[in-house]
Amino acid sequence: MKATIKDVxxxxxxxxxxVSRVINNSKQVSEPLREKVLAIIDExxxxxxxVARSLVMKKSRLIGVIVPEMSNFFIGEIMNGIEExxxxxxxxxxxxxxxxxxxxxxxxxxxxxAKQAEGIIFMSWKLHNDVVxxxxxxxxxxxxxxxxxxNSVVPSVSIDNxxxxxxxxxYLINMGHQKIALLRNSIDMDTFGLDxxxxxxxxxxxSGIKVEEQFIRYGDFSVDNSYKIVTELLExxxxxxxxxxxxxxxxxxxxxxxxxKGYNVPDDISVVGFNDIKIASLYRPKLxxxxxxxxxxxxxxxxxxxxxxxxxxxxxxxxxxxxxxIERDSCKKIEINxxxx
Amino acid sequence: MKATIKDVxxxxxxxxxxVSRVINNSKQVSEPLREKVLAIIDExxxxxxxVARSLVMKKSRLIGVIVPEMSNFFIGEIMNGIEExxxxxxxxxxxxxxxxxxxxxxxxxxxxxAKQAEGIIFMSWKLHNDVVxxxxxxxxxxxxxxxxxxNSVVPSVSIDNxxxxxxxxxYLINMGHQKIALLRNSIDMDTFGLDxxxxxxxxxxxSGIKVEEQFIRYGDFSVDNSYKIVTELLExxxxxxxxxxxxxxxxxxxxxxxxxKGYNVPDDISVVGFNDIKIASLYRPKLxxxxxxxxxxxxxxxxxxxxxxxxxxxxxxxxxxxxxxIERDSCKKIEINxxxx
DNA sequence: TTGTAGGCGTTATCAT
DNA sequence: ATGATAACGCCTACAA
Numbered sequence: 001m002k003a004t005i006k007d008v009x010x011x012x013x014x015x016x017x018x019v020s021r022v023i024n025n026s027k028q029v030s031e032p033l034r035e036k037v038l039a040i041i042d043e044x045x046x047x048x049x050x051v052a053r054s055l056v057m058k059k060s061r062l063i064g065v066i067v068p069e070m071s072n073f074f075i076g077e078i079m080n081g082i083e084e085x086x087x088x089x090x091x092x093x094x095x096x097x098x099x100x101x102x103x104x105x106x107x108x109x110x111x112x113x114a115k116q117a118e119g120i121i122f123m124s125w126k127l128h129n130d131v132v133x134x135x136x137x138x139x140x141x142x143x144x145x146x147x148x149x150x151n152s153v154v155p156s157v158s159i160d161n162x163x164x165x166x167x168x169x170x171y172l173i174n175m176g177h178q179k180i181a182l183l184r185n186s187i188d189m190d191t192f193g194l195d196x197x198x199x200x201x202x203x204x205x206x207s208g209i210k211v212e213e214q215f216i217r218y219g220d221f222s223v224d225n226s227y228k229i230v231t232e233l234l235e236x237x238x239x240x241x242x243x244x245x246x247x248x249x250x251x252x253x254x255x256x257x258x259x260x261k262g263y264n265v266p267d268d269i270s271v272v273g274f275n276d277i278k279i280a281s282l283y284r285p286k287l288x289x290x291x292x293x294x295x296x297x298x299x300x301x302x303x304x305x306x307x308x309x310x311x312x313x314x315x316x317x318x319x320x321x322x323x324x325x326i327e328r329d330s331c332k333k334i335e336i337n338x339x340x341x
Numbered sequence: 342m343k344a345t346i347k348d349v350x351x352x353x354x355x356x357x358x359x360v361s362r363v364i365n366n367s368k369q370v371s372e373p374l375r376e377k378v379l380a381i382i383d384e385x386x387x388x389x390x391x392v393a394r395s396l397v398m399k400k401s402r403l404i405g406v407i408v409p410e411m412s413n414f415f416i417g418e419i420m421n422g423i424e425e426x427x428x429x430x431x432x433x434x435x436x437x438x439x440x441x442x443x444x445x446x447x448x449x450x451x452x453x454x455a456k457q458a459e460g461i462i463f464m465s466w467k468l469h470n471d472v473v474x475x476x477x478x479x480x481x482x483x484x485x486x487x488x489x490x491x492n493s494v495v496p497s498v499s500i501d502n503x504x505x506x507x508x509x510x511x512y513l514i515n516m517g518h519q520k521i522a523l524l525r526n527s528i529d530m531d532t533f534g535l536d537x538x539x540x541x542x543x544x545x546x547x548s549g550i551k552v553e554e555q556f557i558r559y560g561d562f563s564v565d566n567s568y569k570i571v572t573e574l575l576e577x578x579x580x581x582x583x584x585x586x587x588x589x590x591x592x593x594x595x596x597x598x599x600x601x602k603g604y605n606v607p608d609d610i611s612v613v614g615f616n617d618i619k620i621a622s623l624y625r626p627k628l629x630x631x632x633x634x635x636x637x638x639x640x641x642x643x644x645x646x647x648x649x650x651x652x653x654x655x656x657x658x659x660x661x662x663x664x665x666x667i668e669r670d671s672c673k674k675i676e677i678n679x680x681x682x
Numbered sequence: 683t684t685g686t687a688g689g690c691g692t693t694a695t696c697a698t
Numbered sequence: 699a700t701g702a703t704a705a706c707g708c709c710t711a712c713a714a
Contacts (some may be wrong), residue, residue: 004706004707004708005707005708005709006707006708014684014685014686015684015685015686016707016708016709017684017685017686017687017709018680018683018684018685020708020709020710021683021684021709024709026709026710027683027684027710028683029683029684030683030684033683033684047451047455047466048455048707048708049396049455049707049708050455050456051396051401051456051457051706051707051708052396052690052706052707052708052709053391053397053707053708053709054690055390055392055393055690055691055692055706055707055708056689056690056707056708056709056710057690057708057709058690061390062435067445069421070411070417070420070421070424071416071418071420071421071619071680072417073412073665075412076411076412076413076417077412079411079412080410080411080412080438083411083436083438092437092452092456093435093436094403094432094433094434094435094436095424095434095436097421097424097433110388111433113700114388114389114390114391114392115391115392115433116392128711147553170395173609218710223623230402252623256625259625278412279620279623282564282593282597282620282626284597284600284625344692345690345692346691346692347691354700355700356700356701356702356703357691357693357701357702358690358693358694358700358701358703359699359701361692361693361694365693367693367694368699368700369699370699370700371699371700374699374700376708389691389692390690390692391692392690392692393689393690393691393692393693393706394691394692394693395692395706396690396691396692396693396704396706396707396708397691397692397693397694397705398692398693398704398706399706432694566700683714684711684713684714685712685713685714686711686712686713686714687701687710687711687712687713687714688704688709688710688711689708689709689710690706690707690708691706692705692706693704693705693706694703694704694705695703695704695705696701696702696703696704697700697701697702697703698699698701698702
């Protein structure tokens with residue numbers, strides 16, 4: 001049986017209050033007693049029981065993390081950031097994955113609250129209204145990741161998706177591309193996916209290029225699906241000269257589809273990605289992408305939570321981290337007059 | 342303030358014992374009372390406090406998972422399996438990542454025990470002796486993943502790494518390859534990496550091919566490192582006709598290195614991988630690999646833990662799951678007489 | 683400085 | 699069938 005505070009107290013011939021004081025440094029304890037207690041603690045291998053502790057303190061030093069899935073580079077990188085920051089602040093994390101099911105999301109929200117999680121980091125591809133209200137009901141801080149959009153209501157940290165998409169589109173235009181297809185996500189119609197689409201359209205408009213709806217294609221985050229929709233796009237005959245995929249995985253699906261059709265990337269069609277997960281620079285051709293500071297997004301989220309836990313008022317509930325356009329090998333400059341046969 | 346069992350009891354005009362009974366179905370409660378209590382519970386939105394519960398029950402329905410890192414496809418897939426099985430068994434998981442630091446590993450082992458985790462799933466690239474003794478000290482079930490080796494001491498689940506490596510090597514030999522380089526991991530000298538090397542050597546020996554130590558190269562699990570050591574190998578002049586990488590990531594690093602040197606995969610040099618993480622079939626050329634049932638490894642590990650928690654005696658503490666050789670596009674048959682110029 | 687005792691929200695063992 | 703009440707391991711006024 002594990003030693004308890006009582007065992008320590010008895011063996012040291014002091015009260016449990018004294019033991020409690022030495023393990024928490026809460027009040028002064030005379031040096032001799034203190035040392036004696038410490039010795040016994042060591043001898044018995046006593047460790048305070050965190051469960052009992054959180055019952056009385058209503059604190060757990062636990063941060064809950066809710067994600068749609070785990071085996072995902074995008075999420076994994078963010079998780080690394082979260083883990084790192086938690087560790088250095090002595091918090092532990094409990095992870096729940098929801099498969100994007102919003103009832104599951106709500107259940108986990110409740111669960112984490114019940115477990116005395118002192119804060120929750122929430123991530124989801126698509127944001128359901130019930131989930132938003134569930135989040136609002138929770139007393140402890142909840143912060144969302146990658147969720148900034150016009151009418152954001154919950155604290156969040158992310159990049160400026162609209163601006164990033166704008167920049168990428170403009171980059172493509174500067175490279176001579178006019179016929180730019182956008183691969184976006186149909187499972188995320190109302191948050192960052194929307195922001196990205198707006199950025200794309202604005203960039204086109206600002207350059208006087210007409211937005212062609214048939215160049216905006218909807219898929220999900222899988223390679224296979226992306227492969228499929230790009231194959232369809234190619235078969236329709238009206239070829240784009242560039243494809244802007246709003247995730248690296250989609251970009252890879254696109255490249256595979258293009259090459260399997262006998263075209264070359266970037267010689268025939270340029271493809272750019274978004275996020276810059278590890279595979280982006282590992283794949284050949286290396287992907288030109290918008291880089292998101294995934295790791296930092298994780299650390300900042302935790303930092304915000306902990307600040308809130310500690311009672312600091314945040315200046316900004318919506319924090320935007322900087323993104324970066326990274327040029328690699330999947331995009332090529334084309335001659336404008338190529339169109340004029 | 343959250344409603345407690347006491348609030349429910351008072352409002353319902355019954356004792357807390359009765360309330361406890363209805364929420365646990367532990368003993369018969371008369372129908373009228375039961376319904377009344379249920380109504381109040383609903384009205385107050387009462388949820389039992391799991392912390393208090395685990396304090397008295399010494400149970401937490403929590404399984405701890407210790408991994409070296411999170412943003413890793415290999416681990417992610419296993420995690421998905423773990424998550425899935427836990428969910429369907431109503432267990433929650435708390436995840437700790439160690440960066441492969443063995444002191445950190447021990448700290449987490451202690452922490453999880455303190456948090457009343459009912460079982461622990463442990464994963465590490467390299468197994469330190471102190472960790473092994475720490476694991477043995479823990480009373481609750483601990484099971485390791487991917488750790489079977491000759492003198493295994495802790496319950497584990499994995500594939501037969503030796504046999505898998507043997508099969509892959511033999512496959513290469515059957516494809517006409519004689520000069521087969523092995524890319525293995527220097528950070529894991531004494532567990533599955535060792536098993537794989539033994540399998541490789543045995544296959545060579547059984548075909549009467551001499552094992553050349555300079556064809557066995559040591560790296561780590563990163564693409565960059567793999568790229569580097571393969572580049573070195575190529576520059577030394579004595580070219581292998583095939584490279585057996587013991588992880589898919591290493592295989593990709595190898596392919597990139599080979600192609601950057603102006604050779605083609607698989608025309609000039611064949612490369613095969615190990616694990617079959619998602620990228621393996623997504624990369625071009627698609628990787629010929631040994632497939633590990635990652636997801637199942639996760640689910641089986643949890644199943645074992647839960648069985649142990651429930652007091653069942655396991656027939657086998659070491660479970661071996663089936664692997665599979667998957668032929669794709671990164672390996673090519675060569676003519677034997679090519680050597681004889 | 684140190685000890686006593688009440689309480690955190692449950693479950694479980696007694697009586698009733 | 700129901701209700702007191704003693705744990706569970708710890709923290710923290712309050713007293714001494």
